[in-house]
Amino acid sequence: MFARSELLMLTASLAVLAGCATTDQGTRTVGERPQELNSTEASLWYRMDEAEENLRSSGRVIDDPALTGYVDALVCRIAGEFCPDVRVYVVNNPGFNAMMAPNGMMVINSGLLLRAESEDELGFVIGHELVHYLENHALEQHAAARNANITAAVVGSVLSIGVAAATGGVPGQGYSGSGASIATALAYGGAYAYSRERESEADRMGLQLASAAGLDPKAGPKIWNDLLNELEASDDNRRAARANRGGMFRTHPVIQARIEALEEEAASMQGEPADSIAFRAAVAPFINDWLDAEIALRDYGSTLQLIERRIAAGGHEGVFLAAKARVLGMRDDEGDFDHALETYEAAAAYADMPAQAYRDLGELNRRAGRPAEAAEAFTTYLQRVPDARDALLVERYIQTLMGESE
Ligand SMILES: [Zn+2]
CATH class of the missing domain: 1.25.40.10 (Tetratricopeptide repeat domain)
Incomplete structure (x- = not known):
């Protein structure tokens, strides 16, 4: 989580191979667009515009004014002055996920809305994704892959997978050969979507964004904890454990560490649980x-x-x-x-x-x-x-x- 598109996961694994070169791309400014047409940033941006176009015509976007109006308003509340730069798509996809592309496309899966119990929990995930965007994490990851002499061809094929991932398919496919359950997808997507440093940063700053928008910071560690419990209950995991293959359990310490870091962070922050009435009403017809x-x-x-x-x-x-x-x-x-x-x-x-x-x-x-x-x-x-x-x-x-x- 949360920025699981296969694009990001694969670029992440490439970056891991590269030993994660430091490639700080700084923080975004309002209305920022790539300046140089031939830059890496511009190429990534336009690829994402294409992916967004495909997504729009994929038939997977939920076009319900009440639901999208609610989600848009919450995103704007958290994004503040960046609100006009962000376009939100609620997508029919059972995976517990959300992602944000460098061109301002935010994708929220129905599987996330199914799992979130409150506006606070959804708000934390939105905050987390916004940090990936504001801090240019995708671009950094991309640059890290390039630093490792990963050829343009490889990156290109990764990008095309990213487009496919954004527009269709059961989540989890491509993560494991068999029984690609949602839990499997989140185990990989969650731990390895971006480098650990970038995920920690997105967690910490996402919590701050959500808290600044008046949401309860305790929702951050809670939604991760719920995710971990779900992962542990997965039939895939049980089968893996029985076969003594280790399987997804190897990723659990990573998630556990993130929960602990979030708990510590949340303890020093203000915020009471939201009433979530509008949230529940918006999702009720779809549950x-x-x-x-x-x-x-x-x-x-x-x-x-x-x-x-x-x-x-x-x-x-x-x-x-x-x-x-x-x-x-x-x-x-x-x-x-x-x-x-x-x-x-x-x-x-x-x-x-x-x-x-x-x-x-x-x-x-x-x-x-x-x-x-x-x-x-x-x-x-x-x-x-x-x-x-x-x-x-x-x-x-x-x-x-x-x-x-x-
Ligand atoms: Zn993330």
Whole structure:
């Protein structure tokens, strides 16, 4: 995290190979653009303009005025005078991530919005990304790669991967050959997106930016800690640990060290938790879809950990409980069926349980030999979605089930 595009990760690894030459590019000024057309900076900038154009037409950008209006306003609050230089895109991508390109393009993944519990947490990530931008980290990384005699051809291919990464694909692909789960992606992206020094700087200064905007600095270490917990619960990690391959665990000390540094930093800063009412309202219509994308990654360990955390924190309860039931039903380990049924029933106590979950509840009750309960859930489903594509089928189920329960 957070600036994970494959571009940045790969340039980072090139920089690591190069022994990280020091290439301080200074701090950006408002409205700054590359002066020399043939400079490295200009080439990086225009490549990013191309990537931005591709992103715009990719169909992955969420074009919802309420959501983008909320996110834009928060970014502006944190970016201050740099607000006009930043263009924000909220992108359908289950990866826990955000990135900021040197041309002012900021990308915020839906996977980040799904995970953030508050405006404060989202604000910290935005602050972190803004620091990468303001401190010209991408350019420094790029320059470090050049210092190591990495040829223009290599850098060019890296850039083209960056474009692809910004416009599509499941996060994690390209990070590990198999089972490229979200947790795997964040382990690598998180630890190695930029050099450790630049990540520490982005953490520290990002916290200051967020705190100066009136956000709670404790949200910084918290969101990293949540990330670590999710990573540890990942099926990938468990498999890696079982096979005694070490796997992602090697990156944990890095994340742990960043959490500790952030905790220390946050302790000396002011700030109370934001009310987050506007944040929750902005994301509410999307949570269920974002959970679907997360569940489709089929890393049940980390997904369940994420969902449990959100249930404990409160908010969107019907949506998160129904998602938990869905994951249990898909995983179908011993005891999962009964647990899924119970969890759907718990979700049904909340008005925001998605309509589709009533269909699932009906199906589980049908399989459990509870025709009356099944018919009731199917009926609620049809009341919620009268024009459902499977309405005729579900009506037939209800007729049969009513006959059975008489
Ligand atoms: Zn970063």
